[in-house]
Amino acid sequence: MSTSEINLTGSSADAAEDAYTLSLDAPRSRTRTKKTPRSTRGNFEMAAWLFMRLSGIVLVVLVLGHLLIQLVLDGGVSKIGFAFVAGRWASPFWQVWDLAMLWLAMLHGANGLRTVINDYAERVNTRLWLKGLLYTATVFTILLGTLVIFTFDPNIR
Amino acid sequence: MPAGTLYRGREGMWSWVAHRVTGVLIFFFLFVHVLDTALVRVSPEDYDKVVATYKTPIVALLEYGLVAAILFHALNGLRVIAVDFWSKGPRYQKQMLWSVLGVWIILMAGALYPVLGHAARVLFGS
Numbered sequence: 375m376s377t378s379e380i381n382l383t384g385s386s387a388d389a390a391e392d393a394y395t396l397s398l399d400a401p402r403s404r405t406r407t408k409k410t411p412r413s414t415r416g417n418f419e420m421a422a423w424l425f426m427r428l429s430g431i432v433l434v435v436l437v438l439g440h441l442l443i444q445l446v447l448d449g450g451v452s453k454i455g456f457a458f459v460a461g462r463w464a465s466p467f468w469q470v471w472d473l474a475m476l477w478l479a480m481l482h483g484a485n486g487l488r489t490v491i492n493d494y495a496e497r498v499n500t501r502l503w504l505k506g507l508l509y510t511a512t513v514f515t516i517l518l519g520t521l522v523i524f525t526f527d528p529n530i531r
Numbered sequence: 532m533p534a535g536t537l538y539r540g541r542e543g544m545w546s547w548v549a550h551r552v553t554g555v556l557i558f559f560f561l562f563v564h565v566l567d568t569a570l571v572r573v574s575p576e577d578y579d580k581v582v583a584t585y586k587t588p589i590v591a592l593l594e595y596g597l598v599a600a601i602l603f604h605a606l607n608g609l610r611v612i613a614v615d616f617w618s619k620g621p622r623y624q625k626q627m628l629w630s631v632l633g634v635w636i637i638l639m640a641g642a643l644y645p646v647l648g649h650a651a652r653v654l655f656g657s
Binding site for chain 1: 551568574582585586594612616642648649
C-alpha cells in the first residue's frame with residue numbers, strides 16, 4: 375500500500391499518521407554515515423543470492439535435458455552402460471555440457487546446504503563441523519567428476 | 532499460529548519448505564551419482580554392475596521420485612526468480628504456485644511410462 379492511498383480524516387489523523395510513520399520507517403530508511411559500522415562480509419551474500427538465480431536458470435536447461443536423454447528417450451534407463459557413456463563423451467559438446475552441469479549443480483547445491491546449515495544448526499561448533507564436512511565433500515566431488523570427464527578412456531580394458 | 536515463530540503457513544511457506552526438502556534430497560543424490568559415474572575410470576564391468584541396480588524396479592521407483600523432486604525444484608525455482616525480479620511477481624506468487632503444480636502434474640504423468648515402463652516389464656513380463 376502506498377502512502378498516496380491513505381486518506382486521513384477526522385480528529386485522530388495526526389495520531390494515525392504518527393503510527394504509520396513509526397511502524398514502517400524504522401528498518402529500511404537508516405542512512406549510512408561515516409559512523410555506521412561497515413559489514414565485514416562484503417557483498418558475498420548478495421553474490422551468492424544472485425548466483426543461485428543465474429545458475430538455477432542454466433541448470434533447468436542442463437538438468438532437464440540430461441533427464442530427458444538418460445531416463446526418457448531411447449529406452450530410458452535400460453540403455454545406459456559403459457558403451458553409452460563412451461558414445462556420449464566422444465563428443466566435446468556433451469563433455470562441456472556435463473562439466474558445466476557438474477560445477478553449477480555442485481556449487482548451487484553446496485550453497486543451498488550452507489543456507490540450511492546456517493538456518494538450523496545453532497551451536498557454533500555444530501555449524502563449523504557441518505560446513506567443514508560440506509565443503510570437503512563438495513571440493514572432493516567436483517574434482518573427482520572433473521577428473522573423470524577429462525581423463526575418460528573408452529579403451530580402458 | 533503459536534507465538535514466537537516466523538512460520539506463516541499457507542502457499543508461501545509450504546512451497547519454501549518443499550523447495551528446501553527437494554533441494555537437499557537432490558544434492559545427496561548428486562553426490563552419489565558422481566561417485567557411481569566415476570566407476571567408468573575403474574572398469575566397464577564395475578560401472579555396468581552398479582548401473583544394473585539403477586534398472587531394478589525398486590530403484591526405478593526412486594528415480595521417479597528423483598524426477599518428481601527435480602521437476603518441482605526447477606519449476607518452483609523459476610517461480611522464485613519471477614517473484615524476485617518481476618515487478619508483479621509477489622502479487623501473483625499464489626497463482627504461479629498453482630501453475631507450477633499444474634505443469635508438474637502434467638510432466639509427472641508424461642514421465643510415468645518412460646521412467647517406470649521398464650520396471651513394469653520386469654515385474655509383469657513384456
